Amino acid sequence: MGNIEQLVATLSKDAAPVKPAPHPYILSVKWLAIASSYLIVSFAISGFRPDLANALQNPWFVAELVLLFVLFITAAIAAAVLSFPDMHQKRHMAYGPLWVGGVFVLMILFAWRADSPSTPLPMHSLACTLSIALFSLPPFVATFYALRKLASTHLRLTSSIAVLFAFSTGAIWERLHEQNDSIIHVIEWHYLPIMVLAMLALWLGKKLLKW
Numbered sequence: 001m002g003n004i005e006q007l008v009a010t011l012s013k014d015a016a017p018v019k020p021a022p023h024p025y026i027l028s029v030k031w032l033a034i035a036s037s038y039l040i041v042s043f044a045i046s047g048f049r050p051d052l053a054n055a056l057q058n059p060w061f062v063a064e065l066v067l068l069f070v071l072f073i074t075a076a077i078a079a080a081v082l083s084f085p086d087m088h089q090k091r092h093m094a095y096g097p098l099w100v101g102g103v104f105v106l107m108i109l110f111a112w113r114a115d116s117p118s119t120p121l122p123m124h125s126l127a128c129t130l131s132i133a134l135f136s137l138p139p140f141v142a143t144f145y146a147l148r149k150l151a152s153t154h155l156r157l158t159s160s161i162a163v164l165f166a167f168s169t170g171a172i173w174e175r176l177h178e179q180n181d182s183i184i185h186v187i188e189w190h191y192l193p194i195m196v197l198a199m200l201a202l203w204l205g206k207k208l209l210k211w
Contacts (some may be wrong), residue, residue, distance in 0.1 A: 136170030159205030
């Protein structure tokens with residue numbers, strides 16, 4: 001009995017104190033602050049699209065930007081909530097980006113119908129997808145690195161939401177930087193690739209966030 005008590009005492013003394021994880025709201029604010037700083041610095045370097053003032057006169061463009069920012073915020077909150085095994089008793093927050101994404105798809109479809117006659121397509125195509133992917137890579141790596149230190153038990157959904165967060169950052173930058181008003185181009189080369197990557201993340205979730 002004495003040996004057992006001595007062993008327990010030794011193990012307790014040698015055990016390093018575990019720092020409790022921050023509240024998911026604090027965690028999400030931290031991620032949003034870092035991603036927002038990244039956007040600000042990027043715009044300071046690359047600049048905004050030269051016709052931004054005119055583009056902001058288009059209500060569909062404004063609605064697209066607003067929903068992109070809402071998706072950006074809700075995805076950060078959802079990823080933080082999902083990083084806890086019990087979702088921090090905030091299950092409803094974990095599915096926020098899915099609702100926002102549904103509204104976003106409807107808005108894009110309405111904008112597509114309203115684009116008559118169709119705005120001419122830009123000369124480039126795949127370049128936009130590559131730009132968004134490259135721009136999204138730093139927040140993607142940083143977010144997944146942070147999530148691997150936590151204890152999500154919903155690996156597939158967490159992975160998919162984290163991809164939405166990272167790539168919404170890239171989508172915001174691309175829409176405010178690229179001079180382009182073709183909604184068909186935006187659907188094909190901006191948003192469909194993001195949806196495909198988010199679906200792919202569902203499949204890769206257990207590999208990306210295994211702990």
